[in-house]
Amino acid sequence: MSGTTQWENIFHGLDTTPGKLRMSQGGLGWKPSVGEGSTITIPADQMASFQWIRVARNYQLAISLNKDRDTPSSAQTNPRRTNFDGFVRDDYEGLSSHIREYFNKPLETKEVSTRGWNWGQAKISNHDVQFLVRDKLAFELPLAHLANSNIAKTEVSMEFLNPEQQQPGANTGSSDANGSKSRRGKGDQLVEMRLYVPGQATKDDASDAGSAADGEDNNDETAAEAFHEALKSKADIGQVAGDSIVVFKEVLVLTPRGRYDIDVFNTFIRLRGKTYDYKILYSSMNKLFLLPKADEIHVMLVIGLDPPIRQGQTRYPYLVLQFPREEEMDAELNLDEQTIQEKYDGKLKKRYEEPTFRIVTNIFKVLSGQKVATPTDFESSSGQSSIKCNVKAADGNLYPLEKSLLWVSKQPVYVPYSEVHQAILSRVGGAVASSKTFDLRVATKSGTDHTFQSISREELDRLKAWLAERKVRVKNEMAEETGGLAAAAAAGLLSDDDEEMGPAGGADEDEDSEEDADFNADSDSDGGSPSEASSDEDADGGYEDDGDERPKKKRKD
Structure with missing residues (x-):
């Protein structure tokens, strides 16, 4: 031997x-x-x-x-x-x-091609995608590393898993404590590639769809579509080999927007939509939030992802799923009782007859190993657990949670209290028109600022108290703007009558001027600031003089 x-x-x-x-x-x-x-x-x-x-x-x-x-x-x-x-x-x-x-x-x-051409023929074998130039191999990509494939007309994009997810031991669904440390020492990694695939092709040409097949006139399938379908089939993107645990049909996903079927597997979930498909490992789920919407009809499940999913150049670090609060479903898991007890410690049920959002949340919680954060004691002036506000031009809802602030819109913003340097409360410009709202600017320790705009003035005390209880340093610039009359201004900000502060030097008479709504009749003779008394003067200019106005004029002289 x-x-x-x-x-x-x-x-x-x-x-x-x-x-x-x-x-x-x-x-x-x-x-x-x-x-x-x-x-x-x-x-x-x-x-x-x-x-x-x-x-x-x-x-x-x-x-x-x-x-x-x-x-x-x-x-x-x-x-x-x-x-x-x-x-x-x-x-x-x-x-x-x-x-x-x-x-x-x-x-x-x-033989390997060294011509450096970026055009050639793409072939899909049983285990990789090969790009050939004049029948010589230019490069090849393992299908096992392919996470997602999308198509836009004649362009097919391929998205790849992270290096730690490509190793056999990384797809277990459990998070690696040393993953963040080892990631720093790694170099560049291919995350996406796009191929332009022109022409027509028959289904029989799927494996050679990268070549511009002539196709027949009665064939509506393009070479790009055939190549895309072959990728999904060979890489197990569309129909995954093996049985799923459960399938949720037509789930409304707000981010990225669309309706998706969610296939739940042992180590990942598959989102299948009409245009995009996503494979998401449980190990990439690092946050779960269950939040009620302000309409009291729907509930949102927000899932934080690292790495985020992608649609072209757009990255989505959060999934936002929406469910009707009253919708219930009858679901049976494709698991036996022994597996549920041994592998999942009995935290799953064989059969569910509950509201849909509770079933989905419980399954994701157990399979990802993450805790679910929910609103606790915060209550807005309208009795909600969130506050309506804007970030830049987008409107959304800010949820003050126990350990973080979460603003939910198309692209959610997550700010843990542990990373906040200070929270600054300010009024936009100090103008009368904006006196009923204020801004919350959160400065983080990393130097990034998040500004939540147009928050109702009624939420000021509640929000300030909530942040103070979480040991967040709060700076109230609104008090500085109004000087020593912060209390009086706070009451006046909720009323349009506060506009009568317009004439210069009238601060001493503010408390007595609330009933004198027509002081502006003679304001053209006071020499007051035009910017303070212009709009309402015209509206009430024909009103007769009151005796209360004359002492003000005399005091001015």
Whole structure:
């Protein structure tokens, strides 16, 4: 029996740690040279073919597998491939002879195009997308790393998972405590690629849809559509291999807007819409909020995502789902009682007969391992748990929660109290027209400011007290604007009669001037500021003089 052959400084897949590759009659094994890592073993009967390819890290040994070693044969649909990089040119002859000796198979050489062209032919195999230039490989992308695919006319976009999600151990649905630290040391990563696919194609040409097929006149499917459908099928984007736990039909999603079917799986959810499909891992869900809408008819479930989902150049770090409060559904999970008790600690039910929003929230809470934040004791002047306000030109609702402020609109804004440097209450310009509203500007410790505009004046005391209870430093610039008469101005701000403060030097008579609504009749002789007494003078100019006005004129002289 032949012995064992070993190669040093060989990388497995996208791993950045080199290791030792050993090959013998029984199969192949790889082990990292330093640090802790998993050992890769492949039995001889599972290796179908071998290819020698020039790559960025010298040369690559690409091995096609007969079946997935980590998946039961009943669930296996497509062959898989594994790669080993780091071979040098001189290793070819020895590697080829050992593969023939141990496994009785040839080592095929795959030529790579170096022309640098950005046009060619795209082909979809069982395990990757290949881009060919004059029948030579320019690059290839693993289908297992594809997270989403969208189409816009003749342009097909492909979105890819993050590096930590591409590793086998990262798709477990549990969050990695060291993930943020390890992410800093990694370089650039491909997140999206777009291909322009012109022409027409038949369904039989789906695998070669990247070429501009001529197509027949009666065929309405374009090559881009065929390529997109082939991507979804091969990469398990549309119909995922395996059974889902439960499916929620026609859920209204406010962000990104549309109605989606939500397929719930063990490690991720699939949002399937008419135009866009999304695969979202539970490990990317880092926040859950269950919020009542001000209309008292609907309930919103806000899901924070890291990394966010994308539609072209637009990033959506939050999903906002809306449910009617009174809508109920009868749902049965595709799980047995033993799995529910052992894997999910009995936190799920086999059968649900509850309001839809409670079912969805409970399932997402258990599968993502995140707590659900809900409004607590805050109550606005209208008895709601939120305050209506604007951010820039968009209107929405601000929810003062126990540990954060959450403004919900098309693009929600999340501000935890722990990151707030100070909250500044101010009135816009101090003008009479804006005296019934104020702005809340939240300055964070990172230097980012969030301004919530046009908040009703009635919410000032409630909001200020709420922030003070959460140990948030509050600066009230409204008091500074009104000087020592803050209390009197606060009462006057709620009434249009406060406009009679217009004439200069009339502050001493403010308390007595509320009943004198027609003082402006002779205001043209006072020499008061035009900007303070212009609009209402014309409206009441014909009213007769009162005796209360003359002492004011005399005092002015």
